[in-house]
Amino acid sequence: MIYKIECLLVIAAFVSCTATKQAQTTAETSTTATSISKGNYNEPHRPQIHFTPQAKWMNDPNGMVYHKGTYHLFYQYFPDSTVWGPMHWGHATSIDLAHWQHQPIALYPDSLGYIFSGSAVVDVNNTSGFGKDGKIPLVSIFTHHEPKGEKAGTSAFQNQSIAYSLDDGKTWTKYANNPVLKNPGIRDFRDPKVMWYEGVKKWIMTLATLDHITFYSSPNLKDWKEEMGENKHFKTTGTRC
Numbered sequence: 001m002i003y004k005i006e007c008l009l010v011i012a013a014f015v016s017c018t019a020t021k022q023a024q025t026t027a028e029t030s031t032t033a034t035s036i037s038k039g040n041y042n043e044p045h046r047p048q049i050h051f052t053p054q055a056k057w058m059n060d061p062n063g064m065v066y067h068k069g070t071y072h073l074f075y076q077y078f079p080d081s082t083v084w085g086p087m088h089w090g091h092a093t094s095i096d097l098a099h100w101q102h103q104p105i106a107l108y109p110d111s112l113g114y115i116f117s118g119s120a121v122v123d124v125n126n127t128s129g130f131g132k133d134g135k136i137p138l139v140s141i142f143t144h145h146e147p148k149g150e151k152a153g154t155s156a157f158q159n160q161s162i163a164y165s166l167d168d169g170k171t172w173t174k175y176a177n178n179p180v181l182k183n184p185g186i187r188d189f190r191d192p193k194v195m196w197y198e199g200v201k202k203w204i205m206t207l208a209t210l211d212h213i214t215f216y217s218s219p220n221l222k223d224w225k226e227e228m229g230e231n232k233h234f235k236t237t238g239t240r241c
Contacts, residue, residue, distance in 0.1 A: 063120030087114040117191045118142030128221045130164040138165040143190040156183035181224045
C-alpha cells in the first residue's frame with residue numbers, strides 16, 4: 001500500500017513538473033512572439049500612438065483615405081537614410097487609427113522626379129476610367145519634383161501626376177500620360193489636395209502656387225483646368241502641404 005502511494009506521488013510530481021515546464025515554455029514562446037511582433041517598437045522613445053515607420057526618414061502625411069473599412073495613410077518617406085532624400089510614398093493601414101499595419105512602399109521616384117506630397121481619392125463613379133471588372137479605383141494625386149530642374153534654376157520643375165490602384169491600395173500603377181497638370185512657370189507648384197464636388201460633378205484641386213492657393217477642376221482626374229473668376233486665388237503668407 002505504501003509502495004503504491006509512493007508511486008502515485010512520484011507520478012504526480014512528474015506530471016506537475018512537466019506541466020510547469022510546458023507552461024514556462026508557452027510563456028517564453030508568447031513573450032518572444034510579442035517581442036518579435038513589436039520589433040523596434042519597444043524602443044523607449046518610440047511613439048506608441050502617433051504613427052512612425054519601422055526605420056529611416058518620414059515627414060508629411062499624404063493621401064489619407066478611407067476605403068472598405070480601412071484607413072489608408074501615405075507619407076513622405078526615404079527608406080535609405082535617417083535624413084531627407086529622394087521622396088517616396090510610404091503606406092500604412094489601420095481599422096481604428098491607433099494600430100497600424102505597415103504596407104509596401106506605394107510610389108517610388110522615377111524619371112519625372114521625386115514623389116512629393118499630395119492626396120488620394122476613391123473614384124466610386126470611375127470617372128477616371130481606371131476601374132475594370134467592377135473594381136473601384138483608388139487614385140493618388142501627387143507632385144512630381146524634378147531635382148535637376150530645381151538645381152538648374154528653372155521654374156517648372158514641379159508638376160502634378162496621378163497613379164491608381166485596383167486592389168484596394170496594395171499595388172499602384174502610375175498613369176502613362178503623366179503629368180496631368182503641367183507647371184506654367186511657377187517655382188512652387190505643389191501639394192495637390194483633391195475632392196469630389198457633387199454640386200458641379202467635378203473634382204476640385206487645391207494647389208499651392210508660390211504664395212497663393214489656386215483652384216483647378218477636372219471631370220476625370222486626368223484633364224485639369226484652372227477655375228476662373230474673381231476668387232480663383234487666395235493670397236497666403238506661405239503654403240505647405
